Amino acid sequence: MTREAESRDELPDWAGAKEFYQKYDPKEIIGRGVSSTVRRCVHRETGREYAVKIIEVTPERLSPEQLHEVRMSTAKEMQILHQVSQHPYIITLIDSYESSTFIFLVFDLMKRGELFDYLTDKVKLSEKETRSIMRALLEAVSYLHNNNIVHRDLKPENILMDDCLNIKLSDFGFSCVLRPGEKLRELCGTPGYLAPEILRCSMEEAHPGYGKEVDLWACGVIMFTLLAGSPPFWHRRQMLMLRMIMDGRYEFTSPEWDDRSATVKDLICRFLQLNPEKRLTADQALQHPFFQSHQMEQGPSVTPYHRFRIAAWAALACVSILARWRRARPVTSELLIRDPYGIKGVRRLIDACAFRIYGHWVKKGERQNRAALFQHQAKALLLTLGEDPDEDGDI
Ligand code: ADP
Numbered sequence: 001m002t003r004e005a006e007s008r009d010e011l012p013d014w015a016g017a018k019e020f021y022q023k024y025d026p027k028e029i030i031g032r033g034v035s036s037t038v039r040r041c042v043h044r045e046t047g048r049e050y051a052v053k054i055i056e057v058t059p060e061r062l063s064p065e066q067l068h069e070v071r072m073s074t075a076k077e078m079q080i081l082h083q084v085s086q087h088p089y090i091i092t093l094i095d096s097y098e099s100s101t102f103i104f105l106v107f108d109l110m111k112r113g114e115l116f117d118y119l120t121d122k123v124k125l126s127e128k129e130t131r132s133i134m135r136a137l138l139e140a141v142s143y144l145h146n147n148n149i150v151h152r153d154l155k156p157e158n159i160l161m162d163d164c165l166n167i168k169l170s171d172f173g174f175s176c177v178l179r180p181g182e183k184l185r186e187l188c189g190t191p192g193y194l195a196p197e198i199l200r201c202s203m204e205e206a207h208p209g210y211g212k213e214v215d216l217w218a219c220g221v222i223m224f225t226l227l228a229g230s231p232p233f234w235h236r237r238q239m240l241m242l243r244m245i246m247d248g249r250y251e252f253t254s255p256e257w258d259d260r261s262a263t264v265k266d267l268i269c270r271f272l273q274l275n276p277e278k279r280l281t282a283d284q285a286l287q288h289p290f291f292q293s294h295q296m297e298q299g300p301s302v303t304p305y306h307r308f309r310i311a312a313w314a315a316l317a318c319v320s321i322l323a324r325w326r327r328a329r330p331v332t333s334e335l336l337i338r339d340p341y342g343i344k345g346v347r348r349l350i351d352a353c354a355f356r357i358y359g360h361w362v363k364k365g366e367r368q369n370r371a372a373l374f375q376h377q378a379k380a381l382l383l384t385l386g387e388d389p390d391e392d393g394d395i
């Protein structure tokens with residue numbers, strides 16, 4: 001260790017970082033945020049893997065105001081995380097360390113990463129998969145709202161998945177605790193997921209402000225995106241996209257919606273409700289028919305088109321079984337001698353022998369004939385060996 005590092009060791013504000021590095025071994029980068037880098041890390045003693053969010057608070061990189069802002073918002077994020085971390089669908093904050101230059105937040109590692117990347121791989125999700133993700137997300141949102149916490153940045157990038165594809169809500173950087181009756185005015189979040197009242201509030205001074213309902217609007221945008229593979233409000237020009245949001249202008253017209261149930265569209269409409277007072281709460285949404293068990297058993301995606309396909313397949317399978325049954329002949333000794341290759345069990349035996357002899361599969365037709373192995377006919381055998389007896393006329 002250098003003299004400089006030794007002297008830094010003695011500084012109390014370096015102690016947090018030292019403690020982190022003594023306990024954890026940081027590895028590769030697994031994600032990046034605006035002012036943070038997230039790395040996989042290994043607990044030195046147990047070898048268990050975690051994720052560490054490293055937030056830079058260096059005076060060289062940030063102005064004093066920015067520094068203050070980052071420190072304050074991280075403190076708020078940590079306080080909320082401590083309060084909600086025990087929920088099964090919310091990321092668990094394991095440890096935190098602070099130094100003069102970095103803040104380290106250690107979380108449980110979500111190995112499959114963001115729901116966003118999962119969706120990118122799969123393009124769009126089935127109603128069944130969407131149901132299980134949305135149910136977990138709404139359980140988490142309900143828990144937050146019942147504790148007067150609003151998340152304000154719900155989006156697939158902040159929903160993380162573990163090995164078994166279970167989800168956990170993360171990134172509480174914009175979340176805040178609401179006092180009874182309190183309304184918010186700050187314009188924050190991610191453009192495509194912003195609720196119309198957040199936008200109106202930033203434009204109209206007389207606007208009363210917004211509340212927890214903004215999270216349910218974002219849930220509607222997420223649900224639409226999971227099922228369609230593209231967001232409901234999107235335009236190359238951001239101003240026009242924000243206009244679409246404020247007008248609540250979106251459509252179920254793309255082909256992805258052809259096979260979707262009316263139930264799922266109904267739930268999305270109830271989330272993407274311009275008037276926040278009319279929007280479903282998380283608890284109400286969990287009571288929607290889309291999440292009811294009888295719906296799960298019936299499978300809401302069994303549309304008339306699916307029913308027709310199932311019926312067509314069933315009819316084809318019956319015809320095929322009938323045709324096979326008609327073709328079936330009893331195995332007699334006469335048949336065994338005359339056409340051994342015609343009997344399935346014997347055919348397998350012949351094929352296995354042919355494979356042993358030639359070291360590769362001998363194809364029927366194409367001047368090769370596996371059946372000839374058991375026919376004791378010189379001409380057929382020669383064909384099997386790839387020679388045409390008619391060519392030289394010896395036989
Ligand atoms: P920011 O507030 O800067 O957006 P996040 O907390 O959202 O930071 O983390 C940024 C990214 O890092 C996430 O979108 C995700 O890809 C990755 N990440 C964060 N936490 C974890 C975790 N616990 N396990 C796996 N990846 C994570």
Ligand code: MG
Nearest residue numbers: 033157158171
């Ligand atoms: Mg994030």
